[in-house]
Amino acid sequence: MSRSQKKIDKINFEIFTLTYGEIVTTLLKDYEDVEEVNNQLDKMGYSMGIRMVDEFLAFTGLNKCSDFRDTADAIANKAFPLFLGFPAGIQNFDEKKKEFSLVLDQNPLIEFVELPPKYKGLFYCNILCGIIRGSLEMLQIDVEAKYKKCVLRGDERSEIFISLKQDPKKGDK
Amino acid sequence: MVVYSLYIINKSGGVIYTYFNQKASPQTKSNANANLSIGSVFHSLFTMATTISPVQNSSGIQVLEANNFTLHCLLTVTGTKFFVITDPSHPDPQALLQQIYELYCDDILKNPFYDLEQPIYRHDKTFVLKLQEMIEK
Numbered sequence: 001m002s003r004s005q006k007k008i009d010k011i012n013f014e015i016f017t018l019t020y021g022e023i024v025t026t027l028l029k030d031y032e033d034v035e036e037v038n039n040q041l042d043k044m045g046y047s048m049g050i051r052m053v054d055e056f057l058a059f060t061g062l063n064k065c066s067d068f069r070d071t072a073d074a075i076a077n078k079a080f081p082l083f084l085g086f087p088a089g090i091q092n093f094d095e096k097k098k099e100f101s102l103v104l105d106q107n108p109l110i111e112f113v114e115l116p117p118k119y120k121g122l123f124y125c126n127i128l129c130g131i132i133r134g135s136l137e138m139l140q141i142d143v144e145a146k147y148k149k150c151v152l153r154g155d156e157r158s159e160i161f162i163s164l165k166q167d168p169k170k171g172d173k
Numbered sequence: 174m175v176v177y178s179l180y181i182i183n184k185s186g187g188v189i190y191t192y193f194n195q196k197a198s199p200q201t202k203s204n205a206n207a208n209l210s211i212g213s214v215f216h217s218l219f220t221m222a223t224t225i226s227p228v229q230n231s232s233g234i235q236v237l238e239a240n241n242f243t244l245h246c247l248l249t250v251t252g253t254k255f256f257v258i259t260d261p262s263h264p265d266p267q268a269l270l271q272q273i274y275e276l277y278c279d280d281i282l283k284n285p286f287y288d289l290e291q292p293i294y295r296h297d298k299t300f301v302l303k304l305q306e307m308i309e310k
Binding site for chain 2: 050051053054055057058059061062063064138139
């Protein structure tokens with residue numbers, strides 16, 4: 001039986017969000033510096049990303065993407081639903097500069113979160129940026145991923161900005 | 174339906190896992206050093222095949238046929254190679270490779286204590302057992 005026919009195992013929603021919340025607060029206690037916590041989250045995401053990408057490829061059976069637009073689509077409409085259970089939106093796709101924004105409207109990770117004023121600089125879900133960077137790096141796509149806006153900081157919507165650092169010599173994904 | 178052996182090669186050409194089906198060919202002794210070089214040589218042949226290809230973006234060696242065995246290779250997008258050596262009568266080695274790839278994602282990559290690109294050890298029991306079942310059935 002191929003993997004795509006198999007049902008994805010589900011875990012309890014609260015335990016997932018609480019675990020992540022605990023990781024972030026522990027990091028805040030340990031490092032006492034919001035910028036450093038953002039960094040650490042990104043690093044953690046990176047090491048998750050380089051492992052997750054194979055799972056994604058084996059599961060979806062996707063082949064190489066033909067261009068960056070394809071890559072963006074794969075992330076927003078295939079990877080996000082698979083791992084987080086909701087699709088992301090793509091905005092401001094720029095063909096020339098090879099950059100776009102991922103819009104996260106229904107992020108389960110921030111469901112119960114209220115950011116206290118002293119942690120204003122924190123990007124709570126910065127781990128996602130690391131994951132995207134890590135998994136694309138495994139496919140020889142060098143990108144920069146960072147949070148631009150975050151609902152928790154009072155912005156209208158959460159937005160992750162992704163830009164390609166260099167043109168890949170071979171194909172994309 | 175016989176599968177003789179399986180090799181997994183990381184993206185830099187190092188052999189990270191080999192499996193020999195003792196039931197199918199009891200006379201082959203697995204020799205760790207020889208396996209390492211066989212895997213690496215195949216990696217080089219593969220790279221050579223893509224280089225000499227007259228058309229760009231060649232996929233490299235996918236199938237290699239001999240009178241008494243066939244070799245099927247799966248190159249994943251991340252650069253890991255899986256290849257199995259089977260009896261020519263095996264119905265679908267590519268599907269088997271895909272299954273092995275999925276197993277590798279589940280039982281090796283998701284283990285937080287596994288270092289990427291490093292050899293997979295025999296004590297990784299779940300992986301080895303499931304693999305055995307898959308190959309020897």
